[in-house]
Amino acid sequence: MMMIEITINGKKVQVEKGTTILEAATANRVRIPTLCHHELLEPYGACRLCLVEVVKNGWRSLATSCNYPITGPIEVETDTEKVRSARRMVLELLLSRCDTSPRLNQLAAEYGLTESRFSLNYDDCILCGQCERVCREVVGANAITFANRGVERVVVPPFGEEAEFCIGCGACVYVCPTNAIRIQEDGDEKIIDRWSRVLKLRACSECGVEFAPDFQLRYLQQKYDLAADFFDLCRDCRAMQK
Amino acid sequence: MKKIASFQELEAYCQECVAARDPQRTVITICAGTGCQAHGCTNVVAAAQQELEKQGLVDVELKATGCHGFCEQGPLMVIHPQGVLYHKVKVDDVPEVIAKTVKGGEVIDALLYALPSTKEKIALEQDVPFYKLQKRIIFGSNGLIDPTSIDDYLAIGGYRALAKALADMTPGGVVEEVKKAGLRGRGGGGFPTGRKWESTLNVAGETKYVICNADEGDPGAYMDRSLLEGNPHSVIEGMLLGAYAVGATEGYVYVRHEYPLAVANLTIAIDVARQAGLLGERILGSNFSFDIKISRGGGAFVCGESSALIASIEGQVGEPRAKHIHMAESGLWGKPTVLNNVETWANVPVIIAKGADWFRSIGTEGSPGTKIFSLVGKVNNTGLVEVPMGISLRKIIFDIGGGIPGGRAFKAVQTGGPSGGCIPEEHLDLPVDFDELSKVGSMMGSGGMIVMDDRTCMVDVAKYFVNFLKGESCGKCTTCREGIARMYEILDKITRGEGELTDLELLEELAPVIQEGSMCGLGKTAPNPVLSTLRYFRAEYLAHINDKKCPAGVCKELIRFEIDPEACTGCHKCARVCPVEAAHGKKKEAHEIDQEKCIKCGMCYEACKFDAVKII
Numbered sequence: 001m002m003m004i005e006i007t008i009n010g011k012k013v014q015v016e017k018g019t020t021i022l023e024a025a026t027a028n029r030v031r032i033p034t035l036c037h038h039e040l041l042e043p044y045g046a047c048r049l050c051l052v053e054v055v056k057n058g059w060r061s062l063a064t065s066c067n068y069p070i071t072g073p074i075e076v077e078t079d080t081e082k083v084r085s086a087r088r089m090v091l092e093l094l095l096s097r098c099d100t101s102p103r104l105n106q107l108a109a110e111y112g113l114t115e116s117r118f119s120l121n122y123d124d125c126i127l128c129g130q131c132e133r134v135c136r137e138v139v140g141a142n143a144i145t146f147a148n149r150g151v152e153r154v155v156v157p158p159f160g161e162e163a164e165f166c167i168g169c170g171a172c173v174y175v176c177p178t179n180a181i182r183i184q185e186d187g188d189e190k191i192i193d194r195w196s197r198v199l200k201l202r203a204c205s206e207c208g209v210e211f212a213p214d215f216q217l218r219y220l221q222q223k224y225d226l227a228a229d230f231f232d233l234c235r236d237c238r239a240m241q242k
Numbered sequence: 243m244k245k246i247a248s249f250q251e252l253e254a255y256c257q258e259c260v261a262a263r264d265p266q267r268t269v270i271t272i273c274a275g276t277g278c279q280a281h282g283c284t285n286v287v288a289a290a291q292q293e294l295e296k297q298g299l300v301d302v303e304l305k306a307t308g309c310h311g312f313c314e315q316g317p318l319m320v321i322h323p324q325g326v327l328y329h330k331v332k333v334d335d336v337p338e339v340i341a342k343t344v345k346g347g348e349v350i351d352a353l354l355y356a357l358p359s360t361k362e363k364i365a366l367e368q369d370v371p372f373y374k375l376q377k378r379i380i381f382g383s384n385g386l387i388d389p390t391s392i393d394d395y396l397a398i399g400g401y402r403a404l405a406k407a408l409a410d411m412t413p414g415g416v417v418e419e420v421k422k423a424g425l426r427g428r429g430g431g432g433f434p435t436g437r438k439w440e441s442t443l444n445v446a447g448e449t450k451y452v453i454c455n456a457d458e459g460d461p462g463a464y465m466d467r468s469l470l471e472g473n474p475h476s477v478i479e480g481m482l483l484g485a486y487a488v489g490a491t492e493g494y495v496y497v498r499h500e501y502p503l504a505v506a507n508l509t510i511a512i513d514v515a516r517q518a519g520l521l522g523e524r525i526l527g528s529n530f531s532f533d534i535k536i537s538r539g540g541g542a543f544v545c546g547e548s549s550a551l552i553a554s555i556e557g558q559v560g561e562p563r564a565k566h567i568h569m570a571e572s573g574l575w576g577k578p579t580v581l582n583n584v585e586t587w588a589n590v591p592v593i594i595a596k597g598a599d600w601f602r603s604i605g606t607e608g609s610p611g612t613k614i615f616s617l618v619g620k621v622n623n624t625g626l627v628e629v630p631m632g633i634s635l636r637k638i639i640f641d642i643g644g645g646i647p648g649g650r651a652f653k654a655v656q657t658g659g660p661s662g663g664c665i666p667e668e669h670l671d672l673p674v675d676f677d678e679l680s681k682v683g684s685m686m687g688s689g690g691m692i693v694m695d696d697r698t699c700m701v702d703v704a705k706y707f708v709n710f711l712k713g714e715s716c717g718k719c720t721t722c723r724e725g726i727a728r729m730y731e732i733l734d735k736i737t738r739g740e741g742e743l744t745d746l747e748l749l750e751e752l753a754p755v756i757q758e759g760s761m762c763g764l765g766k767t768a769p770n771p772v773l774s775t776l777r778y779f780r781a782e783y784l785a786h787i788n789d790k791k792c793p794a795g796v797c798k799e800l801i802r803f804e805i806d807p808e809a810c811t812g813c814h815k816c817a818r819v820c821p822v823e824a825a826h827g828k829k830k831e832a833h834e835i836d837q838e839k840c841i842k843c844g845m846c847y848e849a850c851k852f853d854a855v856k857i858i
Contacts, residue, residue, distance in 0.1 A: 045564045048720045048759050062758040067564040089755040093724035117748055118728050127717065146559070146717075149542070151727040153717030 275309025308472015658687025663774030722765030
């Protein structure tokens with residue numbers, strides 16, 4: 001393990017080679033705001049909120065901390081006026097897309113922003129891509145994807161039809177920073193509007209309660225090679241049996 | 243094509259190719275580049291072939307070559323060895339050309355190019371100022387060879403640089419020579435090519451790649467296409483040298499789908515080179531093995547960006563990724579990779595053949611060599627020009643380009659493609675190289691050069707380029723996606739007469755964040771057109787905002803067309819061309835324009851021979 005000495009906000013710290021600036025900062029209790037980062041997902045660098053100033057070989061530049069691997073001695077500054085004004089502009093751009101997200105509004109307030117100077121083009125999705133990545137990288141379902149480019153970019157099920165590989169796990173709902181994806185249960189169905197996905201729930205063979213999408217249980221059964229009756233019981237009934 | 247198994251065999255074969263070409267023999271070259279094809283050269287070539295047979299001139303060779311660069315004047319025909327240049331040649335002209343010039347050695351005056359200023363006719367290609375003032379070390383061969391013939395390329399010294407490198411130079415030696423030559427990436431970034439190669443050479447790895455970026459997508463720029471179409475072997479030889487230098491065994495040419503002729507000619511060239519033993523295993527009997535594949539892109543502008551290009555070759559969506567880890571270490575499929583553009587690769591054989599010192603004697607200290615520019619817009623001689631770095635913009639536009647059509651005034655030149663900057667008249671004497679262009683807020687880019695006259699609105703121009711970039715941004719990162727869209731929105735507002743002074747502040751606040759905060763070059767350079775026009779043509783922005791006027795008479799919402807009754811002769815021309823019957827009047831009486839009906843298309847303005855139609 002190779003250790004490298006860097007400075008973060010003037011303080012010298014030792015980090016392992018390959019650590020990202022964001023990880024190094026977090027480990028040293030320096031907070032850097034992010035919207036598209038999740039520790040379980042590959043760094044993506046899309047939201048640009050985690051911009052910091054990096055001084056390397058005498059060159060000073062802005063860089064996203066989430067996907068910047070530390071490979072040599074650098075100086076990092078996370079709260080200069082330049083960093084703050086860049087982040088403020090990023091937030092102003094995002095706020096003009098989506099002004100209802102509590103998290104976005106709270107971040108904006110931290111940067112002294114009450115409203116955006118740009119006209120509102122409302123879309124509650126800020127295209128951080130966390131839903132797409134969690135579905136692909138963690139769940140492995142590949143049920144949703146990016147389509148189009150530029151301002152036309154959207155996250156959609158393939159061909160804009162029902163996301164037929166969606167297992168209804170809700171991971172995308174969980175990681176979404178703006179609550180743009182909502183999941184609901186209606187009778188024996190689980191519905192994710194955004195992905196046009198309606199899934200039948202399986203009823204527990206013991207108590208009869210509908211507890212999880214049938215499609216999801218079959219997917220997991222296959223993926224982990226589980227016994228055919230593995231998911232016959234709901235969680236409560238299974239706990240009782242044990 | 244028989245396989246060439248050693249350096250001696252190559253030398254002998256090259257001698258054969260040279261000997262087969264009698265310098266005194268009559269050769270007709272007809273430009274068959276995409277530009278001249280649009281002018282109908284394919285039929286001219288066919289007619290010439292027929293006519294030669296008909297008139298029994300079996301000894302005369304006919305060559306359909308790549309682009310000669312003088313695109314405005316196509317179809318172009320040159321008759322060697324004299325070098326007589328005929329322009330705008332039609333099928334009907336062909337029998338006369340064959341009978342008089344080819345058979346009789348007589349020059350046909352009507353087909354000669356005439357200087358726009360003095361109308362003086364010029365017979366020889368080499369005397370036409372457009373060619374005379376250029377230095378065509380890379381592009382010049384285009385007009386001499388048939389791109390589908392490897393023999394033609396060998397006859398002008400092709401693949402000798404490769405043989406020289408394999409026989410007498412170490413890989414490090416080739417890198418050293420390119421470094422010494424000071425070659426900088428012609429794709430636009432201007433990064434020192436030798437240094438890029440050196441990093442890849444120094445990275446350990448069994449598998450390494452070289453890639454040729456032929457995804458040229460700048461509106462109005464086509465130098466890479468013309469090189470690939472017209473001289474594909476020079477690009478292949480460049481890649482071979484690069485691969486030998488860094489230790490790569492495989493190469494890719496990433497070429498856009500919209501370049502079918504480039505793909506066709508390159509495919510032929512790769513096949514023939516492989517048959518000749520110049521690609522594949524143990525090239526020319528050495529220990530060096532290398533092969534090239536063609537990868538076709540779908541035509542997304544952002545795929546010209548290196549990391550997006552690599553993603554696209556790998557079969558992923560062509561979106562950029564962060565480049566904190568250099569491609570020299572982890573590029574295509576995670577392997578060490580060198581990526582250069584078409585023109586850069588084409589420079590390499592010349593450097594190895596003639597040496598770094600010779601190359602350095604051309605161009606400037608910081609930017610040695612030549613650069614091919616695509617000269618388009620409001621300029622008399624549109625086309626491709628290759629000039630030594632350091633030449634002034636004035637020389638390119640006025641001496642080579644022949645100045646502004648219709649005697650109008652020069653206003654600005656946009657260099658560097660859609661994300662370049664607009665340079666005003668005061669900087670016309672600027673020596674053109676990588677560093678000088680960025681000093682004035684523009685860039686070299688791939689070499690697009692768009693000339694604008696006084697009838698151009700600079701706010702509208704900025705809006706045009708930003709709109710292009712808005713459509714081509716991949717949309718991955720916030721600053722580029724949202725930022726460019728917002729820049730467009732503000733510019734659009736200003737051109738509609740709804741701008742406020744605070745909009746300029748907002749543009750100037752937004753621009754640096756897009757520049758410094760975006761992930762790839764598209765976003766990082768996108769604000770250039772806006773910032774450069776704000777810098778040099780601020781008064782024009784202010785006129786739109788404060789006076790609600792468009793001084794150039796372009797922005798529809800801010801202008802109206804009126805007819806000066808004094809100047810109007812009642813010729814009725816305006817009424818005839820008006821598509822909505824807004825221009826009307828009795829013949830021989832002053833006409834007028836119904837403002838309610840007028841859609842401000844400007845047809846009447848263009849049509850009026852008496853300057854009676856005014857833009858108010």
